[in-house]
Each structure stands twice: as structure tokens, then as C-alpha cells.
Amino acid sequence: MRVRSALMDWIVQRRAERRWTRAARQAPDMTVSDLRRERFKARKLLHSLNELVAVADNRLALPMIGSNAFSKPHGTDWAWRPALWCLPLPSPGMSSAQSKSKLGDELVLFHDCERSELTLRQVRNTREADLAPYGLRMDVFSFDGSFLSVVLDLPEGAVDGLKKKHLIRLNTIVEMEKPLEIFARLNIKHGPNTEQIVRELPLHEDDIVVEFDLAYSNLNEKRIERAWLDLIFENPEMSQVTLRDVTLSRRQRAEF
Structure with a gap:
């Protein structure tokens, strides 16, 4: 039956x-009414075809939507790519974004502008080098x-099981x-205190990596409650920044 159905589809398409x-x-010689x-x-057919092509291009573009694949250091015991870089958002962007505006469930924008001239939006990654579906x-x-x-x-x-080691x-x-x-x-x-570790991103590199070594912190391992990451932009006026991927991973430092 499948062979017969495929054959009929091929005949109809041809x-x-x-x-x-x-x-x-025949179009050049048709009457105006014809x-x-x-x-x-x-036009009706073209509308349906364009819809199909748009959906197919989005779903078949590399990397695949929902992909969570990325390189992890040896000994990694936790790794994460935020959903914004994995899956399409219901509302993909905002203009004149106000401070404390949220994009998705995990990302919040902060600034102290009196008049916001900032836009945030999720974009589809299509480069062959990209591992994250979105940026x-x-x-x-x-x-x-x-x-x-x-x-x-x-x-x-x-933070589950997080230690100073x-x-x-x-x-x-980053583009x-x-x-x-x-x-x-x-x-x-951790308890009433918040440990903060700051690193400048080496933006001259294609694949940007920084590490936060908790061994040099004053972290109270027994009172850890939550963690968050700030990405801070200096002198951003008249600029466009695209974060093609953001991933975090955790591993224990080597014992000597």
C-alpha cells in the first residue's frame, strides 16, 4: 500500500x-480573464509552498532545534546550555527594553537608562560552526x-553538591x-552573603573561555542557596552584540 501511495503521489506531483x-x-498569450x-x-499555491519552505528551512537548518550538544572538559559533573540558546521562545524579542525585562524564563536585562533604546531578540543560528540552535x-x-x-x-x-574545589x-x-x-x-x-568572582572575556578569541576557581573564594559550602551569572557590557552605545552560544560546566580541580 505504501508503494502504491508513493507512486500515486509521484504521478500527481508530475x-x-x-x-x-x-x-x-502560455501566460503571454492568455486572455486577461484567464x-x-x-x-x-x-498565488494560493505559492502561499502554501512558501509556508512549507519557511518551516522546513527553520527545522532542517543546522544545528537542529533543541540540540544541547557541546564540548565538555574531562571530569565534568554538571553542564548546561540555557533554553534561550536551545529552543524557540514564544516571544522572540523586545524593543525599548526596560530594566528587569525578561526574555524567556532564565534571562533578565538590567540597566539604568532613563530612555531605553535597546532591543533584545533571539536569532536562529545557521552557520556550520554553530552548535547552539539559537543566539x-x-x-x-x-x-x-x-x-x-x-x-x-x-x-x-x-549548586547541588558544589564545593570550593x-x-x-x-x-x-560573541560577535x-x-x-x-x-x-x-x-x-x-551562601547564607546572608554573596560570593562574587569577575572575569573579563577574552574577546580576541573565537571560542571564548573563562573559568571561576572557587578554591580562592570565601564560599561557605554548607549554606549555598543559589547562583547566577552576570554578563556586563562596558560602553555599549551604538553597538550590536550577538551571543551565538553560552554554556556552563562544572568539574573538580585536579588534586596535587
Whole structure:
């Protein structure tokens, strides 16, 4: 039955192709009324075809939607790519974004601009080198504030069993229209205190890696509650920044 159905589909498709090829050849000699009727039919068909092609291009583009594949250091006991870089958001962006605006469930924007001229939006990654299905693009026009950051709340797995002997690694891929500085600040709340470790991203590299070594912190392992990551942008006025990927992983430092 499947063979017969496939054969019938092929026959119908071939007939449709011949019918529209013939109509295209005859178009210059058609009467106005016939041409108007054929144009109406063609437009209806073209609308459906364009919808199919758009969905297929999105789903078949590399990397595949939902992919969580990325390189992890040996000994990794926790790894995470935020959902914004994995799955399509119901609302993919915002303009004139206000401070404390959320994009998805995990990312929050912070700034102190009186008048926001910032846009945030999720973009589809299609480059062969990309492992993350989506990226985050931020456009900044006029900027009258003193700080700009996006904050990612880390899931419970990031702090479950977290010790001072752990290294937390951030990998990201950044595209910029103009040079600027970006800092990553890891925040870990333990009891009434919050431990903060800041690293500047080495933006001259294609695959940007920084590590937060908890051995040099004052972390109280018994009172760890939650963790979050700030990405802080210095002098962002008139710039476009695209974070093609953001991943975090955790491993224990080597014992000597």
C-alpha cells in the first residue's frame, strides 16, 4: 500500500508540475480573464509552498532545534546550555527594553537608562560552526546609563553538591560590530552573603573561555542557596552584540 501511495503521489506531483509549466509558457498569450484566474490559483499555491519552505528551512537548518550538544572538559559533573540558546521562545524579542525585562524564563536585562533604546531578540543560528540552535542579539543605540548587563539564573544542578574545589567554566561565542569590553561575574549566595568572582572575556578569541576557581573564594559550602551569572557590557552605545552560544560546566580541580 505504501508503494502504491508513493507512486500515486509521484504521478500527481508530475501532473501538477507539467500543468504549471504549461501555464507559465502560455501566460503571454492568455486572455486577461484567464490570466487573472491563473494568477489567483498560483498565488494560493505559492502561499502554501512558501509556508512549507519557511518551516522546513527553520527545522532542517543546522544545528537542529533543541540540540544541547557541546564540548565538555574531562571530569565534568554538571553542564548546561540555557533554553534561550536551545529552543524557540514564544516571544522572540523586545524593543525599548526596560530594566528587569525578561526574555524567556532564565534571562533578565538590567540597566539604568532613563530612555531605553535597546532591543533584545533571539536569532536562529545557521552557520556550520554553530552548535547552539539559537543566539541572543542585543542592539544598543543611544545609551544614557552607567551600566548594562544580562543576568542568567543558574538551575539548581549548578549548586547541588558544589564545593570550593570546583571550577566553573563559561564558554561563549560573541560577535560584535565594534570593539567593547564584556565581563562575566559569577554570583553564589551562601547564607546572608554573596560570593562574587569577575572575569573579563577574552574577546580576541573565537571560542571564548573563562573559568571561576572557587578554591580562592570565601564560599561557605554548607549554606549555598543559589547562583547566577552576570554578563556586563562596558560602553555599549551604538553597538550590536550577538551571543551565538553560552554554556556552563562544572568539574573538580585536579588534586596535587
